[in-house]
Amino acid sequence: MKRRTDPLTVLLGVLGILVFAFLFLPIVVILVYSFNNGTLLAAWRGFGFDAYSAAAGNSVIRGAVLTSLTAAAGSALLATVLGTLGGIALARSSLAQSKSVKFWAIGLTVLLGLTMVTPEIVDAVSLLPWFVSLGTDLGITPLNNGLVRLVIAHSVVSIAIVTFIVRARMQGVDQSLEEAAEDLYASRWHAFWQVTFPIAAPGILAGALMSFTISLDNTIVSSFVQVPGTTPWPVYIFSSLKVGLKPEVAAVSAVMFLLTLLALAFVAIVLRRTGGSTKEIAATMTGG
DSSP: OOOOOOOOHHHHHHHHHHHHHHHHHHHHHHHHHHTTTTSSSTOOOOBSHHHHHHHHHHHHHHHHHHHHHHHHHHHHHHHHHHHHHHHHHHHTTTTTHHHHHHHHHHHHHHHHHHHHOOOOHHHHHHHHHHHIIIISSSGGGGGHHHHHHHHHHHHHHHHHHHHHHHHHHTTOOHHHHHHHHTTTTHHHHHHHIIIIHHHHHHHHHHHHHHHHHHHHHHHHHHHHOTTOOOOHHHHHHHHHTTTTHHHHHHHHHHHHHHHHHHHHHHHHHHHTTTTHHHHHHHHHHHHH
């Protein structure tokens, strides 16, 4: 006896396909048009690799890409260090009996949550006068450096993301594991590196990757806090809209998209080798 096909199931399947097509077709178009030999991105003039060679020979594009990668690496490092400490602290606070510990843990969680939901334009408008006041008025000269500004600004949201991912990874881990290591004459530092860090490592790696990719994609905050000579790649693309996008933009975007996919695949492989299932990998990557 044949099973009847539920019309609602078919409709939901079709809608799902349409949604995925709407989301991913623009990426496919950019990948295709990165091989456009024309002078403008929207005008197809034949298949070739002229856009890639032109992008490689353009010093302004190379500088913008290098600025983005450097700022992303710096913000990922800063966010990973601070977010890891915050995530482990929040995970351990759930096991604490002290009301004061639970109070600051709730306050930190609320603060980080507000950081994640605050519109980027609000962050940008807030950070710019802060950098100017500290860098110019108070004479803290490192804050006048464009890369330093980008690293700090991009880390604002990334710290919250890493914290929640690491907390989700460490939630429910028995603290007696470290205590057992200390009973075997391990110092707190060695107990952390040999017990806590290997358990938290997949979450730390996932948080670092997300921090890196979020920094690469940051346009609004970057356009406010940047200084001349340190223009990141997204801001370069945004400014290029005034004169028309060229195929070089699509070529560099395609390369960075592929690098992001490789990074995601690398993290998935690491999480798989630590014994995680597909569901656990998704939960670790999203902080669930």
